[in-house]
Amino acid sequence: MRKNHLTIIxxxxxxxxxxxxxxxxxxxxxxxxxxxxxxxxADSVIKNTTVPGxxxxxxxxxRGIDWLYAAGVSNKETRAxxxxxxTFRIASCTKxxxxxxxxxxxxxxxxxxxNKLSKYYPEYPASDSITVLMLSNMTSGISDYxxxxxxxxxxxxxxxxxxVPKEFADMSFSHPLDFRPGTGYRYSNVNTIIIGMxxxxxxxxxxxxxxxxRIIKPLQLANSGLLTNGTILPGTHGRGYDFGELExxxxxxxxxxxxxxxxxxxAYSTPRELQMFAERLVKGGFLSDSLQYxxxxxxxxxxSPIQSYGIGISKLASFYGHNGxxxxxxxxxxxxxxxxxxxxxxxxxxxxxxxxxDNLFGKFLLILYGSYxxx
Numbered sequence: 001m002r003k004n005h006l007t008i009i010x011x012x013x014x015x016x017x018x019x020x021x022x023x024x025x026x027x028x029x030x031x032x033x034x035x036x037x038x039x040x041x042a043d044s045v046i047k048n049t050t051v052p053g054x055x056x057x058x059x060x061x062x063r064g065i066d067w068l069y070a071a072g073v074s075n076k077e078t079r080a081x082x083x084x085x086x087t088f089r090i091a092s093c094t095k096x097x098x099x100x101x102x103x104x105x106x107x108x109x110x111x112x113x114x115n116k117l118s119k120y121y122p123e124y125p126a127s128d129s130i131t132v133l134m135l136s137n138m139t140s141g142i143s144d145y146x147x148x149x150x151x152x153x154x155x156x157x158x159x160x161x162x163x164v165p166k167e168f169a170d171m172s173f174s175h176p177l178d179f180r181p182g183t184g185y186r187y188s189n190v191n192t193i194i195i196g197m198x199x200x201x202x203x204x205x206x207x208x209x210x211x212x213x214r215i216i217k218p219l220q221l222a223n224s225g226l227l228t229n230g231t232i233l234p235g236t237h238g239r240g241y242d243f244g245e246l247e248x249x250x251x252x253x254x255x256x257x258x259x260x261x262x263x264x265x266x267a268y269s270t271p272r273e274l275q276m277f278a279e280r281l282v283k284g285g286f287l288s289d290s291l292q293y294x295x296x297x298x299x300x301x302x303x304s305p306i307q308s309y310g311i312g313i314s315k316l317a318s319f320y321g322h323n324g325x326x327x328x329x330x331x332x333x334x335x336x337x338x339x340x341x342x343x344x345x346x347x348x349x350x351x352x353x354x355x356x357x358d359n360l361f362g363k364f365l366l367i368l369y370g371s372y373x374x375x
Contacts, residue, residue, distance in 0.1 A: 034367055035067050041363045045347075046072040049355045052241060053082035057271045057344040058364060065341075068271060074238025074348060076251075087223055087235035087268050088346045090331045091324025094267035095192045097226065097277075099136055099312025100286050101210050102195050103295065107288050110202050113311075120198050124173045129181045132198065135191045136311045137299050143175035144188035146245070155246055155256060162229050163259040168193045185301035185309065189264040192312070196263025207263055215286070219276055224269035229259040233268060240328020244351040252327040252350075265326050271344045278335040278342055281313075282320045296320060296337075306372050316358075317365060317375035319343070325352050332357035339375070341368070 035058075042056050053072030058065060070082040105111040111132060117140075118127035126141075134140040145151050145168045154161055172190040179186070196207045203210055208226045216225055223235050231254040233240075240253045258266040269277070284292045300308040300315060307316045314322050319341075321334035330347040343364055345357035365375040 031063055031065050034063075035065065037367045038067065038364055039069060041360060041367065042069060042071050045355065045360055050351065051347050051349045051355060052076050053238060053348050054357075054360075055082060055084050055086070055088075055271055055344075055346045056360065056364075057084075057275055057342065058368075059275060059342045060368065061340040076239065076241065080238065082238060082348070083236070084271060085236065087233060087237045087270050088331065088348070089233060089240065089265075089324075089326045089329040090267050090269050090274065090333070091261075091265045091326035091329060092189075093269075093274070093322045093324045093331050093333045094226065094261075094263065094265045095312045096281055096322050096333075097211050097215055097267055098192055098196055098199070098207065098263045100281065101199055101207070101214055102132070102136065103287050103291055103311065104214055105199065105202060107291055111198065117194070120201055121169070121194070124169065126177060126181060131182075132195070133299060133311070134181050135195050135198075137185075137301065138187050138191055138309055139182055139185050139301065140188070140191055141177040141179040141181045141184065141186070142188055142190055142194075143172045143178055144186075145171040145190050145193075148172070148175070151260070152246060155260065156248070159256045160231070161260075162257055163262075165193050165197050165262055169197065185303075187309070189261070192264040193262060195312075199263075211267075215277070219273075219280060221269065221273045221276065224273045224277070225267065226263075227258040227266045227268065228262065229257055231255060231257060235268070235270070238348055241349045242351050243327040244353055245325065248327075256327055261326065265324060271346065274333055274344050275342050278321055278333050278344070282335040282337055316361075317372050319365075319375065323356065323358050325350060325356075330357050332361045334361065336375070339369070 045051050053074050056069050058067045068084045070084045072082050074080050074082045113133040115132045116128050117130040121127055130140045148171050168190050199207055208228050211226045233254055239251050241251055242249045243252050295311050300310040302308045313320055318338040319334035319336040324331040328350055332345040335342045343361055345360055347357055369375040
């Protein structure tokens with residue numbers, strides 16, 4: 001703290017200091033300008049779509065931007081505002097947790113990515129042609145149980161049914177393979193369900209405990225975790241609306257048993273905690289350097305000119321992470337090691353056909369970097 005001193009200051013110096021002070025006051029902070037543009041983009045979602053509320057986090061470590069913003073409402077009836085500290089269902093971002101545990105077991109020599117499914121479940125068709133790697137990067141060709149009428153009808157008529165993971169594998173294998181294993185790419189949730197089953201068979205522990213002991217506890221994530229069954233969303237949270245994939249509308253915050261998505265989509269978190277996980281996921285620390293390098297550079301299959309999918313992780317421009325869709329909630333989670341920037345976006349509406357957080361993520365990239373090629 002500076003002490004006060006009585007000092008005679010020449011009049012011209014006072015004028016100079018005044019001019020400098022005015023310039024400082026009128027200078028535009030470039031980060032605030034960028035944040036202002038991102039705020040407008042987020043507000044536009046609330047204004048121009050049916051999304052009730054959203055939370056957006058952008059942390060650009062190079063620029064010094066740390067922006068956490070909530071817009072809209074967390075409850076359409078009470079009109080309570082969205083809260084940046086709420087917990088959300090993170091849906092398929094769960095896959096990054098499950099596959100991280102799998103790769104840790106690879107590092108430990110307990111599983112090989114070249115192992116055949118027949119090593120663990122020889123009863124399934126083509127199990128001697130499907131490898132753990134194919135399950136990990138969605139190239140197995142196994143049909144997704146999400147598309148099975150039996151699962152969809154059960155979700156509508158018996159939403160509280162508790163499922164056993166093997167039921168999903170059995171359901172998926174009751175259909176022909178979508179393509180010969182290893183010859184194509186198709187996103188299928190059952191791949192990650194089977195990965196979860198393999199993790200439990202190899203370790204003798206529940207997937208929930210493996211994720212907790214290997215990821216949640218080391219990162220001290222007090223408001224994150226994997227749910228194996230039940231309908232409860234832990235922590236302070238708002239309401240989640242609609243289930244667009246099944247053409248259902250309404251409040252579905254706690255309406256379906258979590259066992260129906262398990263290893264593929266039943267985790268929850270907060271924006272700040274998901275930021276911590278995303279940065280560790282990509283920067284490294286969970287895996288050996290060699291396996292981390294492989295995860296971020298090999299085994300990817302193109303989805304679009306700027307997006308590809310690898311070992312339980314998506315790459316969009318220079319950003320790695322995942323997005324997620326589950327009843328009531330949509331999520332985007334990405335981190336770029338090149339830009340040293342994290343973006344987390346939550347919507348409390350599941351209408352993926354009309355608006356997804358990845359669209360807002362794309363707008364943020366254009367605001368921050370000018371083009372996808374530079375992002």
